[in-house]
Amino acid sequence: MNLHEYQAAEIFSRHGIRTNAGKIATTPDEAEAIARDLGGIVVVKAQVHTGGRGKAGGVKLARTPEAAREAAETILGMDIRGHIVRKVLVAPGVDIAREFYLGVTLDRARRQNVIMASAEGGVEIEEVARERPERIIRALVDPMLGVHPWQARQIGFELGLDPDKISGFAAIVQRLYDTYIAEDATLTEINPLVLTGAGEWLALDAKMTIDDNALFRHPDLEAMRDLDEENATELDARHSGISFVKLEGDIGCIVNGAGLAMATMDAVKLHGGEPANFLDVGGGASADQVAKAFGLVTADPNVRAILINIFGGITRGDIVAQGIAEALDRVNVQVPIVVRLSGTNAEEGRKLLAENGLAATTSMDEAAAQAVQAARAA
């Protein structure tokens, strides 16, 4: 789960990291009022769950409250990489001497957390990683002992900091890692972390992603979820134990298993179609689940055909077929349905479906091709 900058900043600050305090505005009026309260130059920043806000024009400096209002007017409602801006953060301007990047994330290959730092702050780190990888300092974190003080200091020295700036920097590294662990994050990031003209450390931005699997122990974080930023259908699906991701195509997919669901999308594409979604109906594939899945898929007005792809494993094919039949009794599906059913008791299942007026194939390729055709014909 992603958090907004202002939420992450609040959490960082709770863990002892000095952040650039600001306030959230949802209207230009509010932005102007906040800017007036703060006094002086302010920064108006789009709050969206995506990077690259700066490049997209979602971050603006404003020298007066009126300018802050204008900036907010421009930014609010903006579409940044598919995210509509509904909130802006209005924060005091800062006298920046140097900018750095500092982040903690998981190094999947090493199965260890890693501290990443760079003297190239304020730039997208992926860009630095791609173009000047030698400019990124990486320090693996001991899985048992956490970040050692010497490691935090060493990163500082490698960044070329002056000796009198080391202990302040090391403290931020430690706290950013502590935040990462305490909050079950998969990313905590400050970009840029700045040294101000007065020689103080300040987190000018804050980014944080929480491990979905660990949300059960962080009800406070779950409460920070921005429902505007997340697809309502996806959330709804999650509550039913269904993995659902909305895509742009017109062929709705209902599949059991995440890997098979991806492969099914790929098959649709391979046969000239475009999948409307990723959908893993989960283990059981009961009538309830399948009905729910139909509901999710048909809620998308773009969908012109539905491809059901089930490989019966522990869950028997006849049970799944029964589920499909029952679900179709309950949900009114207006678009053509193509079913592929293989594996355990698949034959019985296909028979059962035939009795309910649904022909089922045994081949995933065939089913994908049929679904593409059906969508075109519809």
Added chain:
Amino acid sequence: MNLHEYQAAEIFSRHGIRTNAGKIATTPDEAEAIARDLGGIVVVKAQVHTGGRGKAGGVKLARTPEAAREAAETILGMDIRGHIVRKVLVAPGVDIAREFYLGVTLDRARRQNVIMASAEGGVEIEEVARERPERIIRALVDPMLGVHPWQARQIGFELGLDPDKISGFAAIVQRLYDTYIAEDATLTEINPLVLTGAGEWLALDAKMTIDDNALFRHPDLEAMRDLDEENATELDARHSGISFVKLEGDIGCIVNGAGLAMATMDAVKLHGGEPANFLDVGGGASADQVAKAFGLVTADPNVRAILINIFGGITRGDIVAQGIAEALDRVNVQVPIVVRLSGTNAEEGRKLLAENGLAATTSMDEAAAQAVQAARAA
């Protein structure tokens, strides 16, 4: 540093372990009043920094407030293994179904902490260890990961607990270990840990020793120090960086180095004398330190001779000799002084001492023998 039962119980309870709440009395009147408040049967327990209170008669059951007063009268002022009882804990009587021993301490040989448990609660664990070692369950704690839930459960199963008592017991194991770690203890112990007639877990006693080296991070624990229980001279010495332990003999010892100080005591004994103290003057052996040491040793009225044993290492013998001479100028020492000075610049040191009217030998044995003779002659 040792804590009293009532102090340890308060800390355990803060860490989520249910203890047998009671109150401290320093007079029989107070004991009676507390017993009246509590109502019913109470236990009156001596609060001293030593084990074996029960055997010594320092723990008494009282059925009435008057009986509690009498018990307190008997116990207050009692000498238990050299400790004068100045406080008693008056706690409610408990309906005990089963008694257990549970403790966490350091296994020095393995350099790991260890959980110890026994179905023989309420008995001194050293006795069980000596006589029925197979009755003690020992579980080494992972230095990095702490006590695993499975370990805590397994101890419970090995104690023969019923399945429905396991999770309650495991929680206490976990909390006792957490207390041990959080408070930098070298021992946390519940003896007995009881299952009440109602089937609830209760810590009937609480014992805790804190790592002296870690007290700097526990000012709250340092504040619990019972100055009545500790030798004021020893505390005073510690503040000057001197290790001092009062003994029963008549030969005061001033030595540099802990090992050499023990060997010096042993040498005194070997030559027929009795050391009055252990004293390690520490690294520098400056005039200040030596003067302080003279003060500590001469404060003991039993002392009839002083044996100074210095092996000049990094600290040169002539500097030490100068320190002794200067200290003697400041402190009025009335008993004979025997000096042994060897090592770096020892010859110059002995010359300097001779100029100040103190003969010094190079042999530890000789010095010890002389000191014993001097004490006898005095």
Added chain:
Amino acid sequence: MSILVDRDSRVLVQGITGREGSFHTTQMVEYGTNIVAGVTPGGRGKSVAGAPVFDTVAEAMAETQPNVSIIFVPARFAPDAIYEAVDNDVPFVVCITEGIPVADMVPAYAHVRQRGSRLLGPNCPGLITPGQAKVGIMPGFIHTPGPVGVVSRSGTLTYEVVDALTRAGIGQSTAVGIGGDPVIGTSFIDVLGLFEADPETEAIVMIGEIGGSDEELAAQFIQEHVTKPVVGFIAGRTAPPGKRMGHAGAIISGGSGTAAEKMAALEAAGVRVVDRPSAVPGAIKDALHR
């Protein structure tokens, strides 16, 4: 031969009396797996599908000497089950449990390594050596003994491929599901190394998906250490960036972990990468007859 499990494997089931645990224990026993014991705290004296239940792994170890454990306990307790297994010297632990927080798996993985044990999963279907032992939740009947090693990050997609192989008359030496989480105990590389060393395995099918870089590392390993033919398939070519596709680990983040990158890396390492699961048997036949 085969890798990791065979008819001599002595299997312990942790969480044996739970719904999943008892169901799959029965399934495994029916397949012929040698389930020697189960553990459920407080379950001592019970039995599931003929296997005696103990309170602790220590007891189960003392009484029945298992050398493989399969874990069915819920996510909150699964890391403890892993620690209990490896601290009691179970050399190979298969964790089926889905949904374990990454923060719990990072130290667990490190600990398993330190203890010298091997962990498969979590969030995996387990593994099967057809005709000998099924230590997992896959449908046993689709498998048949033979010369092809299968390794995959996915569950049903693997069944799909295995079923296709079996229907094409091609059996499997062992089929291993390594799991879809960001932190897993056994990686592609580990399994590829085992298949390479296994005399009965003549060709390998590797089924990857988006997210992470295990496929890229596998490609490098294949180039350097694998002489047997490898056929690859990568799921998720149409997956959008930044979205978790069912598996916690199936996500393209910061523009890396795409199917295209993985396919390119594998192809560069000499792997025959196919564009659909149904193409696997044909590619394997080509490889075996070359």
Added chain:
Amino acid sequence: MSILVDRDSRVLVQGITGREGSFHTTQMVEYGTNIVAGVTPGGRGKSVAGAPVFDTVAEAMAETQPNVSIIFVPARFAPDAIYEAVDNDVPFVVCITEGIPVADMVPAYAHVRQRGSRLLGPNCPGLITPGQAKVGIMPGFIHTPGPVGVVSRSGTLTYEVVDALTRAGIGQSTAVGIGGDPVIGTSFIDVLGLFEADPETEAIVMIGEIGGSDEELAAQFIQEHVTKPVVGFIAGRTAPPGKRMGHAGAIISGGSGTAAEKMAALEAAGVRVVDRPSAVPGAIKDALHR
């Protein structure tokens, strides 16, 4: 030969610019020890007794390849210095620092072991191979090269014994102070094993004291693995129970860790236990001439 350090040892000093660190660096250099570098965060560019100072162990390692480190940093920071040394692959770390909490040393000890490094101390005087290298705080001049290995939990008491040996014309192969804390990196057993394997060591002096059971474990080890003659001395026969005698580890607790037990165990293992330090040279002479 000798054990652990010799003239080829490349020594790093952690905390080199501190009062203790700089003083003893000078002393060690004067003794002839090959001090190749020092570390003090922020100290880069300085030099102490001719040794260049770096900000980090990593830098010092890259520039000067030390293979021994000696730590003089205060107790609160000493565990971090140990971690920094071993994580940067220093194979042998000597920690002089006194007063480190036990709770900090328990994981540090485990980590050092996992990394495969060796730790001597903490709260120890270090070690010296006479005429070759002094990596510690002992007075160098009392030592002389020779055939006797010395190992001890104490500082000054060791100097006492070494001085007596030297005065009696008996030199030392290496003298090792293992330290007086409850948790130390290198135990009697470790050093005894090294002396047993060292061809130049012909006899061993072992100086123990009250507290713990390292002497008892050493006795068992001697019985089973040491063929060279061992002379023992145990300090603290007159120490009362329950009182810490200077060293954090020198305490008789629960009636165990007494000098009598230790002496009995050593004697039973064939160690010649003497009752005073001055008796050591005579006992060693007997042993060498037997």
